[in-house]
Amino acid sequence: MTEFSDLGLSPATLAAVAETGYTTATPIQAAAIPVALQGRDVLGIAQTGTGKTAAFTLPMIDRLAAGRARARMPRALVIAPTRELADQVASSFEKYAKGQKLTWALLIGGVSFSDQELKLDRGVDVLIATPGRLLDHFERGKLLLTGVQIMVVDEADRMLDMGFIPDIERIFKLTPPKRQTLFFSATMPPEITRLTKQFLKDPERIEAARPATTAETIAQHLARIPSADPKAKRTALRALIERSDINNGIVFCNRKSEVDIVAKSLKKHGLDAAPIHGDLDQSTRMRTLESFRKGELKLLVASDVAARGLDIPAVSHVFNYDVPHHADDYVHRIGRTGRAGRTGEAFMIVTPADSKNLDKVLKLIGKTPDEVTFDIDFSTIKDEPRPGRGREKGGRGRERGVRDRAPRGRRPEAEAETPVEAPVAAEAEAPARPRRDAKPRERREIEPTTRREAESRPVQPRGERPARADRGERRRDRDDGDRVVGFGGETPAFLLRPAITRPDDE
């Protein structure tokens, strides 16, 4: 057992660690922290739940303690694949850098640029970002990465899954080669190995044992039902939930639309559930996650946005409403429970249509989970075909609020036909679709003009100009002068601020 105090961390950082109540370092922390403190590169092969966030946050804080940030030139950069993960790293940083003079900014999509820009202008020591928004800021000239001394890549294999590798390569190339790199991945597929060979210098390879294998701490169950009908599945899900002694649980669905429908259905049946997936706006995602973490929300209905990496302590149950498309996802999903030595239960609803994917899961986990039996006659449960389809053609006036079909009494639990699905679909679509009476032409003019303005400023290092900047250059031929169009006389301050002079221009 290694104590944090044995790792060479500064007294200030140790004090912050002590305040969180931790005294013993996890194996990856014990191995990585001394190496990272020396300034060496680290290749950490570790899953979530092994304590890897602190393994890179703590030494980073100590190494940055001497020195100050300059405007738009961060000294350290952490890249994470999802917004939630980035946010999690930020809270960890906030916790451990407490009382020290380090500043940080979270650069993720889905939230306004202005706060982020303000922080960048003032100068931050550490940037914690998702790749897209980071590069967006860079292209807008709000950011120079030439001062980066430490770069952290978290969950690299997931970035690969999400198609971020070109972005990561580009970010690597924007930072100085003499930087320190801390690179983490749960697995090492060839693409990732190539990346580490290209961008890490003589890294110390640290492999953390997989957190207790699924078999040991998670009781796995299969709930086979004879029908793939959504309504039958929802009924089965409720039965599983109701028979379990749940502290808190996550319900995983394969589709975002299904997440909405299932969450709505559970709520309708009096269960404390809320949806989370990538189509929900960022503040909702964060709020939902926060209340789930605090224990205020009992059931989180989620897409695979929540399958990996999210640090949600002590989830007692995981329900797979769908068999995941990839067997790997199953392992990640149920890994949300049974963490840190606690026991957990995982259930998966399986229909005849899932046999192929189920086989892959069973093969991967190498064991046969217990089978759950139901006291339900599924043959009587069937979703009515979506009402409204045929009617809409006829008259447009009756689609909302008018139900021309009486509820049928024959079913014990009236899971109404329309209310569950139709309103959900309507809500989900509404914000995304521009209103018919809006003026799309005007909107189109505003965007490219401001962008062009931002992009045409001489801030991009040569040779690293992105495809979009190329477009910007071409448009510049048409010369709009310096006029900024689309803000009605008011030009936002950030567009008028002087461009950054690069060090090699001086």
Place this chain on the structure above:
DNA sequence: AAAAAAT
């Protein structure tokens, strides 16, 4: 097949 991430 689906989800995630920049707008």
